Amino acid sequence: MLEIILSIIIVLSAILALIQKDLLKAAILTGFSAAALAALFQVLLAPDVALTQAIVGAAIVPVFIALAVKKTQRSDG
Amino acid sequence: MIMVQIVILMTSAALIVIGLYSAIFIDNIIKKIIGISFIEEGVNLFIVTLGYKAGGVVPILMPGMDPAWFAANAAAPLPFGLVLTSIVIGASTLAVMLALVMVLYRRYHTLSTKVMLADTSKREEYDE
Amino acid sequence: MKLYDQIFNVVKQFRKLFSPGPVTNADVSGSITAEIFLIVSLVLSAILLRHVSILLAGLVTLILAIVLISNIPLIPKFKIEQEDSLEKMLFYAVVTLALIATFMYWGGNLV
């Protein structure tokens, strides 16, 4: 059951990230998707991968995107 | 218990399809890059699923475990090792792409792919 | 006489390929070579279908030759489809991926 909920969160937040007009929200939703993915890795008996994914996907990548958004423009237009 | 794997394979397929869709149809370059990074995540999820064993244990040999029982019940660690490398590669690729976008934004002042990454061969003006 | 006029128009249309800037005779002759090379090589590679079926090869070669020759100039059209814009590159890449995967999954054993 847990994996189904996590899967729905991953796919839903991925789609939501791509239809946002605000790029900062898209960055946060990407991190959300990656965090759910990390939890899913833990369910799949891969704690080491989950740890890496949580750090890289849910923390570093959204920060990179947010930095890029800050240096460019925030709205998609 | 095969259901878990089916759900997860569908998730990874959905992520790959989302990525391929965004590669063609999304115009904003940052969102396009985010979308393409979902392909990588979907593939990672797929490879992790290969190592999964229903009702198994984490592949770390704790003191007090019987090695024979552990070998029969632990998840396969090889795919996990591959995915670790792949996650880091994906993050570094994304960082390089975003850096290039930041540089290019200073020249074009837009994030539209149609403007920023259009055909450049005709743009080199023929100056007499 | 109609074909002659058509070929003459082809040369005029090549001018657009090299704009902005002058068109030299070397460039135009290169483009005409490319035009002929493209038609001949595509028709020639269609003959390779004879290893599948001789009738099919004959049919495809004939149709391809007629379609290609009646549609000259081909090179401007070809070049527009293969320019440097990311959209076109991504489109062709994804379409190729879809075609290869579909073809292999359902038709990989037919050959």
Place this chain on the structure above:
Amino acid sequence: MNELIPLMVIVPLIAALLISTISRFNTVTKVFTFVVALCLPLIPILSNYGLHYFGGYEPMLDTVSGVIYHPAITYSFTFLQQIFIGAVGLLTFLVVFIYLTKYKKVSGPYLFLLFLGTAAVTAMMLTDDIFHMFVFFEILALAQVGIVAASSIDYSYEMALKYMVLGSIGSPIMLLGIGFLLALTGSVNVTDIAVAVHNGLVDVTSPVFLLSLALIFFGWLYASGLPPFHTIKSGIYSKAEPHGAALLQSFTVISMISIVMIMFRIYASLPIFEVLIVFFSILAMILGVSLALTQTDFRRMIGFLAVGELGFIGLGIGLGTNFSITAGLFQALNEIIITALLFIGFGAIVNATNEVDTRKLGGLLAYHPKVAIMLLIAGLAMAGVPPLSGFQSKLMLVQASLSCGFPEISILAIMVSIATFVVFVKTYYTMFLKPKPNDLNLEGKEVPKAMIFAMAVLLIIVVLLGIFPDMATGGISNFVGGIL
């Protein structure tokens, strides 16, 4: 001296890291870079053939099934690896030499990228582990993007970003294919996978196996720049500095043959594999050469020609006989040398004139006769004029396709050679022989001596391989006989 095998990768990697840290000290960096670059072609020549197991994990014999498993990442070093690593090492040395003499103040990051790329292709060539190859393939893509972005040519950043975006589709798809193979065989070692396929442990007609071929094949198309990636590949060649482009095309050729040899060992029993390779090779030949004919930017023209020549390599491997694969690999070796020579030569012209449009050039023969003559010989070699090396490999390819029962492919190959010749002669005429335009200022601009030296070295190899093709073909033929 089997210990030298891992050093072929480690030396450029460590050198790359060291150079980027010590780049504040200009003279030290220059001397160190020169010494390391000189070592690169020497290590593969001195090393013995053999296998190297990382971590010392020897292959294990499964006593039940009688199959040998390889637990370690294995590097195998044979004649084929020796000749290609030697070629790319020599090229790296020449490119670094040109770079060091061109600029007074060297840039640490740029040298880092050059050595990183060399280390990556060397590892791809040596490795027997499909995931290891994938990792270095990604590193190579990053290094290529860096080399393109570091150039001062207009629109190089755009081209680098385009290449990267396409790459971030191509490489995960390839990883997915590797994942399918892992699911089927439980191994990432190519030898183990090949043994499993040949022993019938894997159902070769199953859709999953076929799909894994399709996905890895797509990654290969991206790596080698065959259609639909021919535009971006020729684009990055034209946007890199000329000496960088010379190295980039050798990276492309080597990653192409290393991936295709791995695919060949796994999928050779499927007839569809050969059909796919031949189809895309013919497409690359036709599109590459016909687009090269219409270009006015001569760097872009060489880029398209290089893509068209890649079709010959694919053709040789796709025909699938011992003779044709030998011809394809020999063609790959020739292409590395000849295309590098062309890129360096035309780069020298860019250096001397600051102009890339053929319409604005002319009459250069009187000003740069040495470059003109060496470029002429290189162009003739690429078009396949005897007694140069391109002629030998193309003749072998034509004979191979005739003996396989495909006379159409022979005719096509000859036509492509003729069209290549037309492209070259047209460009050569407009650049060197046509009267000089009045507004072209050529006074006081010299071609760097280092470029002429590099061209001369490459030219000697072209002529030597043309007169004595047995130096390379004999060993390659033995290698191919081993994997068939």
